[in-house]
Amino acid sequence: MSNQPTQTYDFQRKIETYDSADVVVIGGGPAGTAAAISAARLGKKVTLLEKSGQLGGMGTLGNVSVFMPIGNVTGIYREMIAEALADHLPKDHDVSIAPQYSPFILRQYLNEKMKKEGVQVIYHAEFIGTVKEDRSVKAVIVSTREGLKAFEGKQFIDCTGDARAALDAGVPYTSGRDEDGMTQPMTLMFMMQNTGKPVAQVLPEGCYLYNEISDLPQGRRLYWERNNDGTLLVNMTRVKGNGAKIEDVNYAETEALRQVFSVVNYLQRNGFETYTLSHIANQVGVRETNQIQGLYTLTEQDVVRGTRFADVVAQTNYEIDIHSPDGKKTTDERKVDGYDIPYRCMVTEQLDNLLVAGRSISATHVAMSSMRVQATCYALGQAAGIAASIATDDSCPVQDVSIDTLHNALSSQNVIFYKQGQVSHQ
Numbered sequence: 001m002s003n004q005p006t007q008t009y010d011f012q013r014k015i016e017t018y019d020s021a022d023v024v025v026i027g028g029g030p031a032g033t034a035a036a037i038s039a040a041r042l043g044k045k046v047t048l049l050e051k052s053g054q055l056g057g058m059g060t061l062g063n064v065s066v067f068m069p070i071g072n073v074t075g076i077y078r079e080m081i082a083e084a085l086a087d088h089l090p091k092d093h094d095v096s097i098a099p100q101y102s103p104f105i106l107r108q109y110l111n112e113k114m115k116k117e118g119v120q121v122i123y124h125a126e127f128i129g130t131v132k133e134d135r136s137v138k139a140v141i142v143s144t145r146e147g148l149k150a151f152e153g154k155q156f157i158d159c160t161g162d163a164r165a166a167l168d169a170g171v172p173y174t175s176g177r178d179e180d181g182m183t184q185p186m187t188l189m190f191m192m193q194n195t196g197k198p199v200a201q202v203l204p205e206g207c208y209l210y211n212e213i214s215d216l217p218q219g220r221r222l223y224w225e226r227n228n229d230g231t232l233l234v235n236m237t238r239v240k241g242n243g244a245k246i247e248d249v250n251y252a253e254t255e256a257l258r259q260v261f262s263v264v265n266y267l268q269r270n271g272f273e274t275y276t277l278s279h280i281a282n283q284v285g286v287r288e289t290n291q292i293q294g295l296y297t298l299t300e301q302d303v304v305r306g307t308r309f310a311d312v313v314a315q316t317n318y319e320i321d322i323h324s325p326d327g328k329k330t331t332d333e334r335k336v337d338g339y340d341i342p343y344r345c346m347v348t349e350q351l352d353n354l355l356v357a358g359r360s361i362s363a364t365h366v367a368m369s370s371m372r373v374q375a376t377c378y379a380l381g382q383a384a385g386i387a388a389s390i391a392t393d394d395s396c397p398v399q400d401v402s403i404d405t406l407h408n409a410l411s412s413q414n415v416i417f418y419k420q421g422q423v424s425h426q
């Protein structure tokens with residue numbers, strides 16, 4: 001349906017409260033899992049709401065099972081590497097690692113981690129709406145296996161990736177490039193396994209015959225095979241569109257799957273004759289949708305110049321990495337030396353008890369292309385969980401959380417920042 005419907009409905013219902021918590025985290029991806037852990041470690045009762053049946057976000061659901069190098073292996077992210085990928089743990093924090101991992105093992109690891117940390121995880125719980133009172137969120141309404149339920153909280157952290165809760169509560173936002181609103185394209189990740197012997201090639205109905213590299217959706221071969229176990233992780237599909245729009249994501253789910261089988265067939269004819277398709281992600285991977293307008297917006301200049309902020313909560317040197325939004329087979333990749341992401345990017349003017357962590361923080365299209373990767377989202381989530389806990393303890397709006405207190409708590413949770421020339425940048 002492309003026609004805008006004219007009919008609207010008032011939908012009112014009395015919703016029973018399922019539970020109350022100090023901190024309610026919406027979304028169990030990298031930002032959400034880290035936020036839940038860090039808040040629980042500060043003695044808070046935490047409820048983590050996840051719309052699927054597994055934690056880890058795109059790292060598990062989306063099979064984006066390689067961590068991009070960000071130049072700072074610290075905090076909860078470092079702890080995860082130490083516990084789940086010990087062979088990849090660097091001696092110091094200020095290095096870059098890019099380990100390929102099993103999405104299945106990470107999924108199990110995160111389940112066990114939440115049990116140990118005392119986080120209540122509610123699976124199959126999809127955000128529906130917010131209940132507000134003045135400048136505060138009182139509860140979120142969630143669709144569960146038992147119907148609609150309300151979850152009350154003192155603090156809320158939106159880790160949905162699309163800023164769903166923030167937008168529903170009236171926070172202004174942007175989407176995509178300034179000039180036309182177009183977002184980075186979507187990709188369906190998959191894995192192939194080396195069987196050691198030639199495999200039968202299959203090209204299902206509706207797929208494409210790719211013969212040249214220039215025929216491929218990204219116009220390039222992009223894959224990882226780092227663990228010596230014959231597992232090839234492939235990032236070679238590409239579908240134009242905005243993953244927060246019904247029609248776009250409908251098209252992407254079918255088109256991307258068509259491309260998966262087509263790329264597999266191409267690879268089996270071009271150097272991977274002994275590899276069979278072993279896993280396709282449950283859903284298409286979305287790089288970019290909505291960015292809140294926060295107290296500060298991270299800019300391309302901040303990323304390129306390496307801006308340092310007094311209210312730093314995460315640091316990265318991951319490159320500017322823009323997969324062409326307009327369907328071209330190009331990627332804008334620009335090396336950066338490292339920069340800070342300030343706390344204010346997670347804070348809104350409109351709400352006193354809501355933080356936004358993960359890829360939908362306040363950032364421009366170009367800046368977001370660098371800060372969006374999983375390791376950075378873990379760092380942002382950890383800071384958000386701590387900030388929400390401090391706001392609860394101090395009975396203050398999230399805008400007024402003491403940065404010194406935040407930094408001390410981050411330090412106590414083993415987060416290490418570079419110290420060079422931190423300046424307040426307004």
